[in-house]
Amino acid sequence: MINQYAGTCAACRARVPAQGGQRVNENGTWRTYHNECVPVRLAPPAGSHSGWHDGRMVAFDVETTLPDPLEARMVSAALCDVDGTARTWLIDPGVPIPADATARHHLTDADVRRDGRPAVEALAEIGEAVNGLIAAGIPLVAFFASYDMTVLRSELARHALPPVDWSRVAVIDPFILHKQVEPHWWGKKTLADLCAYYQIPLVNAHTADADATATLALARAIAARHERIASMTPPDLHQAQIGWFARDAEDLQRYYDRKGIQKTVSTQWPLETRRRG
Numbered sequence: 001m002i003n004q005y006a007g008t009c010a011a012c013r014a015r016v017p018a019q020g021g022q023r024v025n026e027n028g029t030w031r032t033y034h035n036e037c038v039p040v041r042l043a044p045p046a047g048s049h050s051g052w053h054d055g056r057m058v059a060f061d062v063e064t065t066l067p068d069p070l071e072a073r074m075v076s077a078a079l080c081d082v083d084g085t086a087r088t089w090l091i092d093p094g095v096p097i098p099a100d101a102t103a104r105h106h107l108t109d110a111d112v113r114r115d116g117r118p119a120v121e122a123l124a125e126i127g128e129a130v131n132g133l134i135a136a137g138i139p140l141v142a143f144f145a146s147y148d149m150t151v152l153r154s155e156l157a158r159h160a161l162p163p164v165d166w167s168r169v170a171v172i173d174p175f176i177l178h179k180q181v182e183p184h185w186w187g188k189k190t191l192a193d194l195c196a197y198y199q200i201p202l203v204n205a206h207t208a209d210a211d212a213t214a215t216l217a218l219a220r221a222i223a224a225r226h227e228r229i230a231s232m233t234p235p236d237l238h239q240a241q242i243g244w245f246a247r248d249a250e251d252l253q254r255y256y257d258r259k260g261i262q263k264t265v266s267t268q269w270p271l272e273t274r275r276r277g
């Protein structure tokens, strides 16, 4: 986080003016650094233990029209398997794509009108593919999964398509897992930030298949480094993440309330039912 007060840089010992650098928590001790002096963090090496990270799993990622998962329409989706195969969909959502969404994923109205599949067709295939994975007991991996999963559920309902069997799903969310294994992490936790830490290449970020491929590698990298995560069964891990996500969200809500920031944080994972503030 940005340093509120002036201090001395823990690396070069020169003065850091107030708000001119970073406060960094290193194993419980807060230190001040210039932005350019902050040490580069790298994840610990992988262990040799076995676990779910050796097994089959499939990552799911969507790109959409809106930040609210209850309102967002899918414009692209990807399912990436650990065996290296992937299925991707480019979808014409039938509604205009807002400029800020296009700025993120670079898909325009013209792109999806020219090359996209009709939403109902593509969503039927995606729902069927996801249901097939769930029926086969294959975990689904998604980064901040409550977004992607909630979009999928809402889109299937919107188009009167059969729902996914959410009661049997096992979701693995590396965003939640990272928070568990690195409780003193400071700064941003985007997919790109975490990929840098675990040394996972991420090219073409914010395209569904690139993000899904990186998310898959990220989940496996975390499990390979933390036996307590790797040794859980995916269904047990799914249950545990529900509680971990809710606790992290409650902490964030308390922080917003303390700062007087008018924001409502969802505590629901992997499906949101309430509108976010």
Ligand SMILES: [Zn+2]
Binding pocket: 009, 010, 011, 012, 013, 014, 033, 034, 037
């Ligand atoms: Zn410095």
